[in-house]
Every structure is written in structure tokens, then in C-alpha cells.
Amino acid sequence: MKPEDYSRIRRELAGWQVTIETYKLGDVYHCSIANFDPGARFARADGSTREEAESRAIAKATKYLQQTRKFDV
């Protein structure tokens, strides 16, 4: 199978820059989210539509990002 409807976009979530990658394989949309720096994937979700997969992944990512603490340096 070839992935279809591939996209890779950068946006801000909970104050952090992230990269959202989505593609369709067969009947399933796969979405994964990585922090922009350093670039680690930390949330993903599947769905029957792009919107469903991305909204689920974004919800998880937002929850995790909100737990990231910043310290004064």
C-alpha cells in the first residue's frame, strides 16, 4: 500500500512548537505529533478521517505538553 493524503505541518500547541504528521494507509488515518525541538514523537492517534485522527492526537499532545515545566535560568 502507498500512503495517501500525506501532510506535515508545524504549529503551536500549549505554547510549544510541534510538527503534526498525518497520512492515510488503507482505510485508516494515522497522525503523530513531535515536539519541534528536539523533534521527538510523543503523541499519536488513528481515525477513520483526518479530522478524527488529528483531533485525538492533538488532545493527547496538549495534555502532555501542559505537564512540561519551565524553569528560570
Add this chain to the structure above:
Amino acid sequence: MAATLPNVLVTTDWVAQHGTDAGVRVVEVDVDTAAYDQGHVPGAAGWNWTTQLCDTLVRDIVPVNKLEELLGASGIDNKTAVVLYGDNNNWFAAWAFWQLKIYGHDDVRIMDGGRKKWLAEGRDLSTDKSTFPKTTYKAKAADTSLRAFLPEVQSASAGKKAALVDVRSPQEFTGEILAPPGLPETCQRGGHIPGAKSIPWGKNCNEDGTFKSFDELKAMYAAQGVTGDQPVIAYCRIGERSSLTWFVMRHLLGFQNVKNYDGSWTEWGNLVGAPVEK
């Protein structure tokens, strides 16, 4: 970087053409251990770094008998060309590469650009779990010259006996954050090992995930005073990002004395009394 330059890199084109050849085994190793199930290079094995590329009892690299079992179950023998790739521009592919070199596997390569480039190029993906005829694999004695342990790092920091390269993000280096955004904190203190230079791993790569050219990499490290003339120790948080930088310095630039400190900040940043710079 051209596929023919170092014999440790292959292109996505090469994998598409030769990935299922006899004597070649493609293996996906991801940060996100579920990524393999979201589609992988057809015929590729999938290794889970959290259970198969480390000791699951004590904090350590994979024990030799477990590695031999894993390679045997993946249909890999001592002469197989192992081609590794994964997400995050090959972070854990490099982690696997480093361990295979510790245990003396001769022919190990990385697919330049990793999963990111394969996907962006719209190449075939499979969701079938690959199975392989079992082989018997015999690893060599561990080559610990590729690995730095805490006492050596402490000595290097105190006596400036080696160039310490911190490959984490600038925010981790300064202690503004304790872990990459969205990931769990694994240390008690933020900052970096005294004397370390900040050269984030991402500077090794182009936007498409491929490695930068030899000349670009050489110039980038030279600008930070890292030339390979003295020993180098790379570290990050748990040792996987630094294994990518280790790969670049050892196998793309040809530095002879480069070690990966896999204890990394998770070890140093939890040590009672360890000196920290911010």
C-alpha cells in the same frame, strides 16, 4: 550526502530496490514503538527499543544473549547487511547501530532520511508483521571503547581530557526544561555537564531527515572546536540522540576516538553532588 560516500548509509531508493534481497535485513526502530504498526517498509523487521534493545532489569544496553536471540529471530546472521531506519531522523536506528557495533556486527547501515523521508516520498508501506527463518547468531565480545561510563565522563569534565558534546536542545542544555516538551522528566536537576559544548543533534540533519554533507558536518563541528584530534564524548538525556551524533562523528566524519555516554543526563542530573553548569 551521496549514498556511495560512506558505506554505512543507504538511500531510500536503495532500500526500495534491495530491501528484500538475500543477505539484507531492513529493521525499523522507533522512538514511538507503535510506529511500526502504522506502516513500515515492506519486509522490515520491527525492534522495540524499550524491551529489545536494553536490559529490562538493570539500566544497561541489551545483554549479549538477548541480542543474539533478537538477531536470530530476525533472520540475521553474522554476514547479513543490517539496514536500520526509524522515526525522529533515525534516533533509535542510531541507538541500534551503536549497539550492533559494540557487539561487533560488521555490516550495519542506516537508511538516510529514515521513516520521515520514506513517508514523504509516498513509498510503499506494509502493515504485515514480517516473519523470518531463524538463524543462529554469535556476537563478539563487547567493544567498550565505543561507550563512556560515568567515571570517564567525570574525569573528562574535571580535567578537560575529552571534548564533551551535549546534543540536547538549547533549552535542555540551559536547564530551562528537564525533558523535551511532552516527554516525562527523568532528572532532578537541569543544566549540563561542566565544560560541555552545546551542539544539538538536529544540526547533523537536513530538513528531509538526511544527513548533511561531509564538508558541512566537518565545518560545523570544527566551529565548535571539535575536530577529532582529541577524544570526544557525546551525551543527551538517555543516550539515543547522542548515538546519532556518535554515528556522525565516528562513521561519517571518521573521528577515531568517539564515545557515547548513554548514562547521559538521566544519570548525571540525578547524581548527588555532581557539578552542574547552566
